[in-house]
Amino acid sequence: MIYASSYSYHPDRIEFSETEEKEKNTTNYILEKIDDNKTNLTVDFYMQKNIAKQIIFNVARKKKIEENFRRSLQNLEGLVKEIKLPAACHTQIYLAGALKSSFEYMDLLNK
């Protein structure tokens, strides 16, 4: 089970995170505008501080998860070319700078 755990908006920088309920691992997404048609995405994966779990992660899981993320970012390249948003959508997001919660940003995406 994953829940939206944070969200911040600026026209040139959007940041949001999702947290896995059980282990509390968090994936943080940072979108930064380069220009009107180019955007950088940074994906950071966090886990709870725990030396033993961190060591186990580095030894047993990090390589695979990193590769999964890499493939995901590659897949995203094709998807963004398919998405065509109506102009109103862009206006809605830009006006949504006062969103109060992650739930509200999810509701906005679903409109």
Place this chain on the structure above:
Amino acid sequence: MKWNSSAKQTENGEIPFHYTQLSQLKSEIQPEPFPVLDFSKKVKMISLSKDYETDIITLFHATGDFNYRSRWQYGVKAVEEVNHFCHVVECAAVV
């Protein structure tokens, strides 16, 4: 706030009441700060970055909308939304 008075006519007689506009109070309400996740108890294990030939809003839709998640996130077969919690259905291999 300016209070006004009026009365409601009922079958049992007149009921006087006072009322006022609350618009001023609403305009004074400060927006809540954005929830900021506390990373102090967490450690960053992986960080990847990539540029995309698209605007920031389109990329936000692609990444933030769970409806698209299974189309790009490796290992995610489907996303089932339960209220505001999303149950991510993962499978071992995705072609």
